Amino acid sequence: MSSSPSQEQQPETGNLPVPTINLRILLSLKEAAKIIGLKGSTISKIRENNTVKIGISDKVPGCSDRILSCAGPINNVSNAIGDCIEILNEIDFDTNGNVLPSLKLEKYSFHFLNNILPPPSSAELKPPSHGNDEQQQEGEEEEEVAEEEIDLNKIGTVRLIISNHHLSSIIGKGGNKIKSLISKHGVKIVASKDFLPDSQERLLEIQGFPGSITNVLIDVCEILLNDIDVNFIPEKRYYPHLSYSNSHHNSHNNNNNNNTDNNNPQNNGNKRQRDHADDYNSNNEFKRNVKIPEIYVGAIVGKQGNRIANLRKFTKTKIMIQKRDGQDDHHSDNDEEENRIFTITSNLEKNVELAESMLLRNLDAEILRRQTKFNNETITRNDNDIEMD
CATH class of the missing domain: 3.30.1370.10 (K Homology domain, type 1)
Structure with missing residues (x-):
């Protein structure tokens, strides 16, 4: 996903404007289809329940990824993405009622879709904390049995697309900010070393319970909104596309036709x-x-x-x-x-x-x-829905 502070007019509560943000998430084709749902019913429900502008980019022939864009108030956007993770965690069945393999087990030639983090464990991850004293006390009483009760199937992963400039702010000096987020919310977070093809954006991978990821995203959004620099030059954004390599005989390409040599921006695209x-x-x-x-x-x-x-x-x-x-x-x-x-x-x-x-x-x-036109139409198309709500 990619994320950037929104430049739209901000909604107001009373006399105070509510900060808005636009986050983008990298999805596989199957993940995108599951979030969209039958005739768009699932994504429409997410949009209505959270009062956000949300859409998924068109499928590009030859590419194995799509991008989910979600814009609106910070809490709304974070909750909407949490809902997306819960949907991806749901068990799927075939027409005969047999359980289908989880999308978490999928392996992709486009390596950005493969998880950077190792499989989850109950020793490292914890359910979201609600913050009040009573619940905190209850949490302490249940701490001893918490590991036994944790269902690892409820743990999900999200790939947030972040510009290289903003990613540095999220990581913090010596990694202090990202370590604080991990400790505070009981999640695992890692940033990709490589830039997404033909862009100056990288992935911030977050693993945890949907509620925990929602809470992390709220903090990440706050960091992004406080990181606005008037002298900042916008970096080249990633979009699913077909590119080419100068190396005519390079055979290290994948289903997305993206070369695995990502140190050279020219080689990052789809050959x-x-x-x-x-x-x-x-x-x-x-x-x-x-x-x-x-x-x-x-x-x-x-x-x-x-x-x-x-x-x-x-x-x-x-x-x-x-x-x-x-x-x-x-x-x-x-x-x-x-x-x-x-x-x-x-x-x-x-x-x-x-x-x-x-x-x-x-x-x-x-x-x-066409991708830019789609993104603009997605934002415009949902404006009226938010105003009506």
């Missing part, structure tokens, strides 16, 4: 599937095949083919686009979505590489444009 077997043919021509998801082909080609025509002219290459009726000739069982093959040829390899690079950059730009 397109390209066919280099025919890089050089008998006609003294260099050739590259690039797969473009069908839903983006129109934008890449442009109105009346103007955009692709300009690309051909600028790079001095020939670019042939696979026809729809030939889709089956190139379709692979591993393809999650329909793709069209763009074949680039030229007698100069550098021209082919330039055309390939520009083609993929145009695709990235179009994906980002």
